[in-house]
Amino acid sequence: MSGVATSIATVCLSGTLAEKLDAVAAAGFDGVEVFEPDLVASPLSATQIRERARTLGLTIDLYQPFRDVDSTDPAQFERNLARAEAKFDVMSGLGCDLMLVCSSPLPTAVRDDAVLVTQLRTLAERAQRRGIRLAYEALAWGTHVNTYWHSWEIVRAVDHPSLGLCLDSFHVLSRGDDPDRIADIPGDKIFFVQWADSPAMAMDVLQWSRHHRNFPGQGSFDLRRFAVALQSSGYRGPWSLEIFNDTFRAGDPVRTARDGLRSLRFLQDSAHCVGDDLFTAPDVEPLGDVVSVRIAAGPGKSSTLQSVLGALGFVPAGRHRDYDLQLWRQGQLTVVVDASPGTVWTAPGLPAHLPALTQIGIRSDDPASWARRAHALAVPADSVGLPGVEPDDAVARVEVTGTTSVDVRAPSSAASWGAAFVPVPGVRTATSVPVLTGVDHVGIAVPDDEWDSVILLLRSVFGMEPHDEPDITDAVGLMRNRSVIAPAGSSTPFRLTLGMVTGLAASTFGTARRGGIGHVAFSCDDIFTAAAAMRRRGFTALPIPSNYYDDLAARFGLPGELLAQMAASGILYDRDADGEFFHLFTPTLGADLFFEVVQRVGGYRGFGDANAAVRIAAQPA
Amino acid sequence: MSGVATSIATVCLSGTLAEKLDAVAAAGFDGVEVFEPDLVASPLSATQIRERARTLGLTIDLYQPFRDVDSTDPAQFERNLARAEAKFDVMSGLGCDLMLVCSSPLPTAVRDDAVLVTQLRTLAERAQRRGIRLAYEALAWGTHVNTYWHSWEIVRAVDHPSLGLCLDSFHVLSRGDDPDRIADIPGDKIFFVQWADSPAMAMDVLQWSRHHRNFPGQGSFDLRRFAVALQSSGYRGPWSLEIFNDTFRAGDPVRTARDGLRSLRFLQDSAHCVGDDLFTAPDVEPLGDVVSVRIAAGPGKSSTLQSVLGALGFVPAGRHRDYDLQLWRQGQLTVVVDASPGTVWTAPGLPAHLPALTQIGIRSDDPASWARRAHALAVPADSVGLPGVEPDDAVARVEVTGTTSVDVRAPSSAASWGAAFVPVPGVRTATSVPVLTGVDHVGIAVPDDEWDSVILLLRSVFGMEPHDEPDITDAVGLMRNRSVIAPAGSSTPFRLTLGMVTGLAASTFGTARRGGIGHVAFSCDDIFTAAAAMRRRGFTALPIPSNYYDDLAARFGLPGELLAQMAASGILYDRDADGEFFHLFTPTLGADLFFEVVQRVGGYRGFGDANAAVRIAAQPA
The missing domain is CATH 3.10.180.10 (2,3-Dihydroxybiphenyl 1,2-Dioxygenase, domain 1)
Structure with missing residues (x-):
């Protein structure tokens, strides 16, 4: 019913990694983001997870998150590169070629764009050697990079085919940032898009993000406007869901996954225009x-x-x-x-x-x-x-x-x-x-x-x-x-x-x-x-x-x-x-x-x- | 075991007003604050409530809250005075002579100290005629008056025997205000003291106050420091509890009231000095x-x-x-x-x-x-x-x-x-x-x-x-x-x-x-x-x-x-x-x-x- 691939992060759901994959497939998603802690706690090896997803007809669209890569301490940056190589090994087992890299919220984060560009280029070169691409995301609470536009300026300056952007509606809209400029980013430099809605809350944004996100249509963000700008950018990759929600974490994963797919369809229906490939819901009598x-x-x-x-x-x-x-x-x-x-x-x-x-x-x-x-x-x-x-x-x-x-x-x-x-x-x-x-x-x-x-x-x-x-x-x-x-x-x-x-x-x-x-x-x-x-x-x-x-x-x-x-x-x-x-x-x-x-x-x-x-x-x- | 009277607001507890009074008495408190919505919803008349409290050996220490009395609109202020007179009637039935008056959080609140002083003096004169005293409290989110020191400046300027202060630890400490200056307020102008603790939260202070308060010792406020300053002021009135907490509202009132009394004793024990009349807990072997x-x-x-x-x-x-x-x-x-x-x-x-x-x-x-x-x-x-x-x-x-x-x-x-x-x-x-x-x-x-x-x-x-x-x-x-x-x-x-x-x-x-x-x-x-x-x-x-x-x-x-x-x-x-x-x-x-x-x-x-x-x-x- 839609030409746009749908995906969901395993962190959205309750259960073991294997149960999460089953629920995602049962709901009818095309793919999945593997959340690292779910993999670390799983008795299945990376290749067993790859095989299970393949059997279920799911693509593994993203491995996430890779945190805190840049550092003002060169020795720490070297250790971070070694850590990245270890994770590239895991991704190779998973058969996944896209890794989410978040901006650092640490006090030791690089605060000089030129140094950050150099460090991210080094990481992109390492990734390229392994056939891996990186989607760089601005966390709303990042020390230096915390807006999507700043993350785009960094990605543009790195100018490497293995480095693109990850856009997450929560990180953009929780700050009150204007999503319209997304239309100005070339769609092929947006490597991945994560959707989350949320009720309006006057609280610390990190706690807000970690506990109170919900699916599109369940909160009060203007996601339609975000979607329209995204369509204008020319992005044609998956629409994925990344929701940290305490209730979802404790609920029936099959039901939650079905709600998730509904939320993406509802969002696409609200944003679609004549001629696009977004989902449209059938018309009804009043x-x-x-x-x-x-x-x-x-x-x-x-x-x-x-x-x-x-x-x-x-x-x-x-x-x-x-x-x-x-x-x-x-x-x-x-x-x-x-x-x-x-x-x-x-x-x-x-x-x-x-x-x-x-x-x-x-x-x-x-x-x-x-x-x-x-x-x-x-x-x-x-x-x-x-x-x-x-x-x-x-x-x-x-x-x-x-x-x-x-x-x-x-x-x-x-x-x-x-x-x-x-x-x-x-x-x-x-x-x-x-x-x-x-x-x-x-x-x-x-x-x-x-x-x-x-x-x-x-x-x-x-x-x-x-x-x-x-x-x-x-x-x-x-x-x-x-x-x-x-x-x-x-x-x-x-x-x-x-x-x-x-x-x-x-x-x-x-x-x-x-x-x-x-x-x-x-x-x-x-x-x-x-x-x-x-x-x-x-x-x-x-x-x-x-x-x-x-x-x-x-x-x-x-x-x-x-x-x-x-x-x-x-x-x-x-x-x-x-x-x-x-x-x-x-x-x-x-x-x-x-x-x-x-x-x-x-x-x-x-x-x-x-x-x-x-x-x-x-x-x- | 203590010379200081203990009290608790009925809003802290679950149940009907009659059940709340029973629980307060069973826990061993000396008195109670009657929270207006509890009275409004009660089938007992004010005189019946007075009688029930008397039978249980409880004093009715405070009627609360009276909101939004001051107004930049003189006609509205007149209506507010009429509303106060209607509440004085209720208090007369209750046999309670102290009313809590909060600073106004409305956009129509008076923002000129001189006008506010005049309006509060008028209210105090009306109260005096009825044998009633008023305890003025700065809400942390008050439009004009939102610190205890400002509320004290207003009370001092009104200089009327029927107007004193109500101090609430939540309103002081949630703002990060320094409680030490409480020692500089004459104890006999502090008409009432309400205690609440709370976990540290980075959220809207009104929502924080309405849902997440808890008893002294259950949160992270430095109540001991507040208590030491209060003792220095010479205040010798009741130590009362006013806790808005969703869990308390749904729990067994007898258990909650007992926890409340324990919290006041714990607080007094932590603040007591040689020769004062605060509660002290027996010593123990390590x-x-x-x-x-x-x-x-x-x-x-x-x-x-x-x-x-x-x-x-x-x-x-x-x-x-x-x-x-x-x-x-x-x-x-x-x-x-x-x-x-x-x-x-x-x-x-x-x-x-x-x-x-x-x-x-x-x-x-x-x-x-x-x-x-x-x-x-x-x-x-x-x-x-x-x-x-x-x-x-x-x-x-x-x-x-x-x-x-x-x-x-x-x-x-x-x-x-x-x-x-x-x-x-x-x-x-x-x-x-x-x-x-x-x-x-x-x-x-x-x-x-x-x-x-x-x-x-x-x-x-x-x-x-x-x-x-x-x-x-x-x-x-x-x-x-x-x-x-x-x-x-x-x-x-x-x-x-x-x-x-x-x-x-x-x-x-x-x-x-x-x-x-x-x-x-x-x-x-x-x-x-x-x-x-x-x-x-x-x-x-x-x-x-x-x-x-x-x-x-x-x-x-x-x-x-x-x-x-x-x-x-x-x-x-x-x-x-x-x-x-x-x-x-x-x-x-x-x-x-x-x-x-x-x-x-x-x-x-x-x-x-x-x-x-x-x-x-x-x-x-």
Whole structure:
């Protein structure tokens, strides 16, 4: 699908060197960078590694890193040359002809360009004799050479066919350097390119680099601009990934490698122009509104859920002929309650919290186009339909987390699917105007080691944009919190809020106390009318302490009458520069799921996160 | 034990406000700071909170924080005064007469001292009418006021009895400010003092403050110097703790509060002078050498362990008359193998890895003095002896982690304890010179949420000093790594290495793969002689890949003959400015425990951590 070779450094992945090679090949990369410490710790000899890569169909594109070669101490420089020769021996065994040479961060680094040029020329001559090429890289924390442009000036001055550049997006962009001048470097003097993204962090750049890099699309660097400049340079070598990330180091290497390939495809798709050989993802039909959610309740566990749905204005619209599924409807909204046996797992080894949200249904005219796009981006997506009821391409299902999928559904799907349900006897389908008008957003719990992976999936497949929201501090810890929002293109943008579940929150102490992350927030036009309607149906919203309303009064100076009305219905409040936000919550059902009703006034952009700690404290443990 | 009142902010702890108050009282604090968001989220009214604190014997020392009071916009300042009045109402309910007022970090903060003085005087007059005092604190990231000296200049200029200072060690020391001038501030104008320590971090100070503070003794700030200056000022109010720490927020509040009280006592002990009223910990007899370790093997699981001990030169010296304990001896060293039933837990809900190290025995002339010291520092310590064999005060046992204790043992204890063992028939007690001469260090796995707690315990009770060691990157992740070393006072200093077990490493994927952290490293005078003796006993050290020796040759230029000798015995090597380090490993026994034999040459200070990834890759999963 792309004419550009893809590669990945073994340091990105967990496992032994042999396992890393297997994972890289399984994900579909063309080649690999061998990270020296992985080789040193491997019981396989260099020639055995070469043979294994060959069998797997992988090229060994780079041996890395060779550090601290230049030195103001001539005797040390001689020892460094001897060290390089020893590494050339290893490369010869590996069958790899390209070595990464980094600029030195030592106090003994050469600080005179002319001396540095002489030393690097000597090394290049030694390499040439062994048929090896060197890719010189400016570390962002190099003592003397720490910008890509300086490294290019050195390489240009050395002017040796065995010495070229390695460009690493992290070292360029973490410094805030302008990547545009990459276009001015001759492409054939760029020997290698390493990609890394990263969240913006105000910290020591070495620590930042060593622990917090992530894949393109998982951070906030402008990699597209880097890619466009790189294409202009004429570089046509591999696009490789070099990510130092503590989570990747501890995760499943097969999954990480697949995320890596997706990230390169996503990056190429974002940078491609007509006529180039970069990867392009298939086009899709636009997404419409969220029209349905499916909730796994477990057998015999759905009675509280049913009464809450009823209070929210949903009406039981049918029971499935064959499965233990109930259909609840309100206007255009559908909630499917799944009371059939079956186990949902929240984490390996931990039993599910039921009820739990398992599917989010969103309208599109051509679900099959979404399945094609997901497949091209290395996301396993099933085209699913209910056998004998729906056509096979009526629904494209993309698993977002281990427990929740986004189902892109054709408009025809709902109707034909509905035919499998029989009406519930004695229930009058409501004819009154629905109180709830749509789905404002859906909240999902994401384990910390899947966080970056889930963000990348939502960005690449659905074109959603991540926004950092304030961390939520609650009674049992701190929760990282992010919204991902699809570009508008429907009446209500597709909004998800992601709450990070960490190892600590998932511990015995935390799990028992966390108030809930998974939720469905329904929108309404007038929350006071909605609350009154619910009260008539016997609904009691989550009770909010009076201290909260005293604090609201002190912070916002709201009129006492309004505050009293809000307190009576458990309605919370927030405000930003663009508007206001009113919301109320149901009590938590089981350990994790709750519903929210929200009213946005004006252009309020947030999700009421300032109130999350109050909500969580109010939700019974 | 101390004339200085102790206090702690509720933000330090996990749980509801009511649970936090219970934990603070249980730990033995005198008072508490109420953190506003805890109150806002509480279903208890201010008067109910006051009553609960009174019943628990706690004073409510401070209400905090009141933010952003000053403003260049006069209308906003008026609104801020109204907000303050609303909070004075809350304080009146709480029965608390001291409010923390922070300097403003907003762009709208007043930047003219004269205006700021006028606005704070207005606020102080309002407070005075309500019988309330204000403690003004310079946030390190305040827009205009961000040093304690500037905050003191403002307070001095306002010159109002209801306005004084709050000093927070984090805001002073994170900026690198000199705390000595605190001595020049009149103690009666310091209304409150908050203590926090922190690891040195090169990051944005706001994020640093909000997430990475910890208790005195857990970080690297020079709090003793701060304390000495504070004592000179004449301040005699409470010493309080205000710690924003993500781990504390998720942990057991009772344990966290107890650690907090210990940290204040440790700090006072380090700063006290003759005649002051600070806490002083009881004196102890010096620690001697590590003389024994106890290993839980589980019933019927000790045969591999026995053969490894035999290969290391230990000889079975006895079996216990009543319990399934075996005694192994070599010179002055004792290893007790516990094959009795009983379960060791590595983490809540996770089964133990057996064999596991459970006790470290260290010699001292007066164990009872150690038990007294531990008790005074709020560490549960048992004086234990084997019933009917040892006197009750022969051993002071301090639990360091949930699985491992340090047993301070009287010299008489070993002899009398040995009497409970019967010699193993047919075993000749070795008369040859022992190969192993002592215990160089012991490695312990520490869960991430106990890390700071364990460091504080070892510092405060045993006077050990922590040293950051390089993180260990291995096939399954990254492990934080620290050594704690007792000041020399015996032939071999008491050294522990602590490896952090994170949620990720403890996950299904990680646990199955982590090579091991828990180990006992024995010292020897000549590792080649030791290796030869072991080989004669049929010992095979952990095999090290030949790639490692190629890399050693390239890095250190060691002679080929030496390298060949090392490779034949599985000996690894490291070097620092002061000396050399040779070491070898046994294969891992079970999932976590291994033994190491080390030889230090010259003044080498490390633990061979540069080789840890190679070791871990070589240890079978």
